Amino acid sequence: MHDQYQDRIRMPLLRERVTSAASAAESICDGMTVGMSGFTRAGDAKVVPLALAERARREPLKITLITGASLGNDVDKTLTEAGVLARRLPFQSDPVLRAAINRGEVMFIDQHLSETVEMLRTRQIAPIDIAIIEAIAITETGAIIPTTSVGNSASFAILADKVIVEINLTQALALEGLHDIFIPKHRPQREPIPIMSPSDRVGTTAIEIAPEKIVAIVITEKLDSSSTILPADADTAAIAAHLVEFFKHEVELGRLTERLMPMQAGIGTIANAVMEGFIDSPFEHLSMYSEVLQDSTFDLFDAGKLDFASGSSITLSEAKGKQVFGDIARYKDRLVLRPQEVSNHPEVIRRLGIIAINTALEADIYGNVNSTHVLGTHMMNGIGGSGDFARNAYLAVFATKSIAKGGKISSIVPMVSHVDHNEHDVDIIVTEVGLADLRGLAPRERAQLIVERCVAEPYRQMLRDYMAEANHGGGHTPHVLEKAFAWHVRYRDTGSMLS
Amino acid sequence: MHDQYQDRIRMPLLRERVTSAASAAESICDGMTVGMSGFTRAGDAKVVPLALAERARREPLKITLITGASLGNDVDKTLTEAGVLARRLPFQSDPVLRAAINRGEVMFIDQHLSETVEMLRTRQIAPIDIAIIEAIAITETGAIIPTTSVGNSASFAILADKVIVEINLTQALALEGLHDIFIPKHRPQREPIPIMSPSDRVGTTAIEIAPEKIVAIVITEKLDSSSTILPADADTAAIAAHLVEFFKHEVELGRLTERLMPMQAGIGTIANAVMEGFIDSPFEHLSMYSEVLQDSTFDLFDAGKLDFASGSSITLSEAKGKQVFGDIARYKDRLVLRPQEVSNHPEVIRRLGIIAINTALEADIYGNVNSTHVLGTHMMNGIGGSGDFARNAYLAVFATKSIAKGGKISSIVPMVSHVDHNEHDVDIIVTEVGLADLRGLAPRERAQLIVERCVAEPYRQMLRDYMAEANHGGGHTPHVLEKAFAWHVRYRDTGSMLS
Numbered sequence: 002m003h004d005q006y007q008d009r010i011r012m013p014l015l016r017e018r019v020t021s022a023a024s025a026a027e028s029i030c031d032g033m034t035v036g037m038s039g040f041t042r043a044g045d046a047k048v049v050p051l052a053l054a055e056r057a058r059r060e061p062l063k064i065t066l067i068t069g070a071s072l073g074n075d076v077d078k079t080l081t082e083a084g085v086l087a088r089r090l091p092f093q094s095d096p097v098l099r100a101a102i103n104r105g106e107v108m109f110i111d112q113h114l115s116e117t118v119e120m121l122r123t124r125q126i127a128p129i130d131i132a133i134i135e136a137i138a139i140t141e142t143g144a145i146i147p148t149t150s151v152g153n154s155a156s157f158a159i160l161a162d163k164v165i166v167e168i169n170l171t172q173a174l175a176l177e178g179l180h181d182i183f184i185p186k187h188r189p190q191r192e193p194i195p196i197m198s199p200s201d202r203v204g205t206t207a208i209e210i211a212p213e214k215i216v217a218i219v220i221t222e223k224l225d226s227s228s229t230i231l232p233a234d235a236d237t238a239a240i241a242a243h244l245v246e247f248f249k250h251e252v253e254l255g256r257l258t259e260r261l262m263p264m265q266a267g268i269g270t271i272a273n274a275v276m277e278g279f280i281d282s283p284f285e286h287l288s289m290y291s292e293v294l295q296d297s298t299f300d301l302f303d304a305g306k307l308d309f310a311s312g313s314s315i316t317l318s319e320a321k322g323k324q325v326f327g328d329i330a331r332y333k334d335r336l337v338l339r340p341q342e343v344s345n346h347p348e349v350i351r352r353l354g355i356i357a358i359n360t361a362l363e364a365d366i367y368g369n370v371n372s373t374h375v376l377g378t379h380m381m382n383g384i385g386g387s388g389d390f391a392r393n394a395y396l397a398v399f400a401t402k403s404i405a406k407g408g409k410i411s412s413i414v415p416m417v418s419h420v421d422h423n424e425h426d427v428d429i430i431v432t433e434v435g436l437a438d439l440r441g442l443a444p445r446e447r448a449q450l451i452v453e454r455c456v457a458e459p460y461r462q463m464l465r466d467y468m469a470e471a472n473h474g475g476g477h478t479p480h481v482l483e484k485a486f487a488w489h490v491r492y493r494d495t496g497s498m499l500s
Numbered sequence: 501m502h503d504q505y506q507d508r509i510r511m512p513l514l515r516e517r518v519t520s521a522a523s524a525a526e527s528i529c530d531g532m533t534v535g536m537s538g539f540t541r542a543g544d545a546k547v548v549p550l551a552l553a554e555r556a557r558r559e560p561l562k563i564t565l566i567t568g569a570s571l572g573n574d575v576d577k578t579l580t581e582a583g584v585l586a587r588r589l590p591f592q593s594d595p596v597l598r599a600a601i602n603r604g605e606v607m608f609i610d611q612h613l614s615e616t617v618e619m620l621r622t623r624q625i626a627p628i629d630i631a632i633i634e635a636i637a638i639t640e641t642g643a644i645i646p647t648t649s650v651g652n653s654a655s656f657a658i659l660a661d662k663v664i665v666e667i668n669l670t671q672a673l674a675l676e677g678l679h680d681i682f683i684p685k686h687r688p689q690r691e692p693i694p695i696m697s698p699s700d701r702v703g704t705t706a707i708e709i710a711p712e713k714i715v716a717i718v719i720t721e722k723l724d725s726s727s728t729i730l731p732a733d734a735d736t737a738a739i740a741a742h743l744v745e746f747f748k749h750e751v752e753l754g755r756l757t758e759r760l761m762p763m764q765a766g767i768g769t770i771a772n773a774v775m776e777g778f779i780d781s782p783f784e785h786l787s788m789y790s791e792v793l794q795d796s797t798f799d800l801f802d803a804g805k806l807d808f809a810s811g812s813s814i815t816l817s818e819a820k821g822k823q824v825f826g827d828i829a830r831y832k833d834r835l836v837l838r839p840q841e842v843s844n845h846p847e848v849i850r851r852l853g854i855i856a857i858n859t860a861l862e863a864d865i866y867g868n869v870n871s872t873h874v875l876g877t878h879m880m881n882g883i884g885g886s887g888d889f890a891r892n893a894y895l896a897v898f899a900t901k902s903i904a905k906g907g908k909i910s911s912i913v914p915m916v917s918h919v920d921h922n923e924h925d926v927d928i929i930v931t932e933v934g935l936a937d938l939r940g941l942a943p944r945e946r947a948q949l950i951v952e953r954c955v956a957e958p959y960r961q962m963l964r965d966y967m968a969e970a971n972h973g974g975g976h977t978p979h980v981l982e983k984a985f986a987w988h989v990r991y992r993d994t995g996s997m998l999s
Contacts, residue, residue, distance in 0.1 A: 192696065193851070392846075441619070
């Protein structure tokens with residue numbers, strides 16, 4: 002019966018391990034640590050986790066779930082509702098899971114995306130018991146070819162004792178060759194990662210493991226969830242325009258060429274819109290060394306602006322997904338998907354000199370950025386790769402709309418209520434109002450620039466008043482500590498930061 | 501007359517450029533950016549800056565001063581008092597300069613020590629007009645051999661149009677061969693830094709520049725300022741003992757061997773005492789990949805515990821300095837001094853897997869660390885290299901005494917008043933009370949551990965009360981925003997954090 006999977010399971014012996022999701026899920030026991038494929042809704046394991054949730058209705062079953070990043074297909078939601086998640090790392094973006102995290106029911110470990118497998122490899126966190134990896138195929142030697150993301154899948158499969166593979170028949174075999182699997186050696190044998198350009202291929206096209214570790218293979222036909230980004234609006238278009246102007250000026254100053262530097266763009270609507278802004282720009286032969294490749298990457302290819310894109314996943318809107326994956330051969334020689342440890346590696350980011358463009362939840366007058374916590378306490382999604390990039394980049398840009406909730410929230414505040422990227426790491430703050438270039442400036446200078454360039458009234462005057470009062474107390478970074486969070490408290494109590 | 505300097509100025513032509521400090525200082529004009537040698541009081545330019553201060557009494561003279569790190573010989577004090585400093589980066593530790601910074605009179609740009617020359621090389625900050633470099637000698641080809649630090653000296657000399665060399669006759673010629681000058685290429689020609697072990701030498705022993713750039717040579721005989729570290733006390737000994745116990749446990753778990761991993765230790769009394777703690781430990785064949793090498797490095801050599809130490813400077817107490825520099829040949833083959841860009845480079849730190857041990861000014865219950873700002877507003881010294889190491893390390897340890905000012909300050913607070921190292925980057929908090937291992941823990945778990953392990957009464961109960969109140973509001977990282985800085989405000993207003 003399994004002859005039909007000859008092109009998908011090329012090692013004949015392994016065809017005998019095809020089984021149901023429910024049966025595969027039996028390998029997972031209460032208390033285990035499970036490593037699952039999936040990065041920004043792309044290439045996630047789709048059926049075994051749901052079978053696990055089903056089982057949890059009948060028996061006690063709690064696991065630590067580690068993934069690449071966020072999952073699609075309501076996997077986090079379903080596992081949360083079934084009470085399966087005791088611990089979750091390193092990233093998530095699901096509303097139901099988020100609520101459970103904020104109730105203190107699921108312990109969420111919010112990590113830099115490059116660091117999770119480094120900690121697993123050195124056994125600094127509990128080891129992976131079993132890995133569940135979505136694949137387009139298994140090779141003649143038992144190697145696993147991932148689908149639309151690599152994420153942490155390779156290290157999960159290498160480090161786990163047992164591996165379950167979900168072969169997804171809806172993922173085109175044409176994806177084969179897209180991946181570049183490079184795994185750093187254990188220290189002290191660790192060597193340089195030999196990537197000198199975003200297009201360098203330094204590894205293998207499949208995840209090589211001992212085939213006997215593959216304990217079950219499940220056949221699926223579920224699609225990746227589409228991305229949820231919104232189209233550009235006047236504000237995101239203004240943010241993109243400010244950045245294009247800034248880069249034009251950098252080229253005029255001779256700091257950059259028209260190729261700029263390899264770019265990273267965070268996930269989401271604003272970063273996608275910023276990248277779209279490069280379509281109508283004077284820049285040419287751009288390249289990306291990023292983590293998630295969104296619609297804008299392929300729009301830039303189609304516009305002839307982008308030469309090459311390196312990422313760890315491809316997450317597209319429904320329409321763009323149909324176009325791209327229906328014709329992947331057209332893009333394949335300009336794309337590579339890497340393990341997130343490599344896409345986000347400090348060594349490569351510093352060497353290539355990345356322009357990192359990420360989204361701020363809020364920023365403060367001195368250039369500190371909050372990417373994760375609403376009102377300083379409630380987790381949104383997680384830091385993701387923004388820290389991997391910002392802290393080692395050539396240029397760290399953080400973009401946000403200047404206001405939220407119809408003006409009841411100012412995204413620029415006296416002091417951020419949680420710091421994910423601090424003043425030492427943030428180079429540029431940009432809102433629809435304007436752009437502040439903080440490089441080489443002292444805190445007092447930065448504050449003036451951010452308030453005058455990036456903030457509109459009435460918050461601009463409110464921040465001027467705060468700064469004036471803070472300056473009475475002096476210091477390198479003046480603050481009025483008892484009022485630093487007054488805006489947040491006011492929003493919590495009255496529904497608006499406006500006084 | 502200059503024949504006496506044959507061994508110090510080996511290129512005959514250059515001997516004609518020997519001049520007085522005052523004459524050399526004439527090359528420096530109002531508004532210039534000056535790059536000066538000096539890293540943690542070691543190898544600083546000692547006489548030309550003082551001549552500059554002298555000149556400033558007679559004419560308007562303001563400069564941007566960039567160094568490696570902190571200076572000795574009251575150079576920062578003298579320049580501040582003379583009103584010469586308009587801008588200062590990337591680090592300082594002088595009380596007079598600090599006060600001027602906190603009055604807003606000197607613009608201080610507090611940078612990661614690895615990043616300053618990267619920003620200069622890419623012209624993201626104003627270029628160096630002139631460099632002043634202390635040297636033991638100039639070679640036959642005009643290359644500059646540094647003294648007790650490398651810091652940013654090599655890139656300053658390479659990037660500046662003009663170079664003034666201070667030949668220091670008190671610095672032994674035996675230091676020649678100690679330095680390893682490796683300068684990363686401009687992108688996109690940038691290649692991996694080929695350091696695979698702390699002892700790898702990858703560069704030249706002198707700073708190679710076009711000799712015609714050397715516009716003046718000044719002969720000096722002033723000594724480096726000695727370090728001001730205090731001897732170990734009961735608290736620092738307890739911190740060291742907790743760390744030794746922790747590492748013994750890591751070895752038992754098989755995560756580390758008795759060689760541990762290459763270690764970095766921040767500057768100052770606590771980090772020095774922690775390193776001294778390894779003398780009476782079961783660990784062997786230790787190595788350091790650090791920035792400043794302090795007394796403890798040589799005590800560890802003498803105890804047979806340390807195989808090799810890589811740094812960017814050597815800063816010793818007076819007694820230890822006499823011993824070590826009087827007999828440097830004994831240590832020389834176990835030492836290397838590198839540019840701070842290389843000693844602190846994210847690529848090498850991540851590759852080698854550094855154990856980074858730095859000092860916290862204060863830490864909070866969730867593991868965020870303040871290294872720089874007293875009460876959130878007033879600069880102490882700067883972030884230095886702590887961020888370069890912590891954010892890319894195998895293990896980031898932050899040590900502090902649990903209290904300061906006789907108990908009127910708790911070093912563990914509900915929320916740090918400034919964030920230099922955030923919860924994503926901090927692995928271990930250790931005080932004299934105990935050690936909290938935060939790896940793989942969610943914020944609520946970290947808070948419990950830090951409060952119970954690292955804090956003594958009465959602050960322990962005060963933090964328990966804060967956590968209990970914060971938990972009512974829920975969230976991934978519970979806080980009571982209006983009380984988050986109540987302890988700091990109370991200290992400011994009453995002189996004590998105790999209620």
